[in-house]
Amino acid sequence: MDEAVIYTILGEAGFTKMVAAFYRRIKQDPLIGPMYPEEDLAGAEERLRDFLLFRFGNDPRYQAKRGHPRLRMRHAPFSIGEAEAVRWLELMDEAMDETNVPASIKLELNAFFTMVAHNMRNRQE
Ligand code: HEM
Numbered sequence: 798m799d800e801a802v803i804y805t806i807l808g809e810a811g812f813t814k815m816v817a818a819f820y821r822r823i824k825q826d827p828l829i830g831p832m833y834p835e836e837d838l839a840g841a842e843e844r845l846r847d848f849l850l851f852r853f854g855n856d857p858r859y860q861a862k863r864g865h866p867r868l869r870m871r872h873a874p875f876s877i878g879e880a881e882a883v884r885w886l887e888l889m890d891e892a893m894d895e896t897n898v899p900a901s902i903k904l905e906l907n908a909f910f911t912m913v914a915h916n917m918r919n920r921q922e
Pocket residue numbers: 829832833834840841842844845848863866868871872875877881882883885909910911913914915917918
């Protein structure tokens with residue numbers, strides 16, 4: 798399944814709901830929640846959402862606001878080891894279930910999220 802198919806099936810509304818469910822969990826998470834800017838959680842939610850719309854649907858908003866993603870550089874200020882990557886993936890897994898992301902799409906998104914999450918690790922356990 799390629800990116801365009803995922804985007805067509807899930808749509809902007811599907812990605813938006815999924816990311817909102819993810820950030821509701823982030824807010825309450827004792828391990829990785831404190832890394833996120835309390836005063837700008839809505840902004841953080843929008844950045845991840847726009848990034849995914851860009852990655853899967855070529856939507857121009859992320860690049861217009863943020864330029865090149867440079868995700869490793871942007872995660873460098875945070876201490877991310879195995880535990881943080883696993884937690885991020887668990888919260889996203891729950892968000893996908895809550896918002897009824899179809900199983901076949903969940904599998905594809907999960908492969909992408911897993912690859913990126915482990916790539917963001919900057920701390921040895
Ligand atoms: C491995 C565990 C991860 C941790 C602990 C983590 C943590 C964070 C934090 C604290 C921010 C700053 C929030 C903000 O103000 O925007 C952030 C930003 C972001 N993260 Fe992650 N993240 C992780 C994995 C991922 C993954 C897997 C993806 C992609 C699928 C991702 C995509 C992004 C994006 C797009 C931004 C906004 C970048 C920008 O500034 O434009 N992150 N992350």
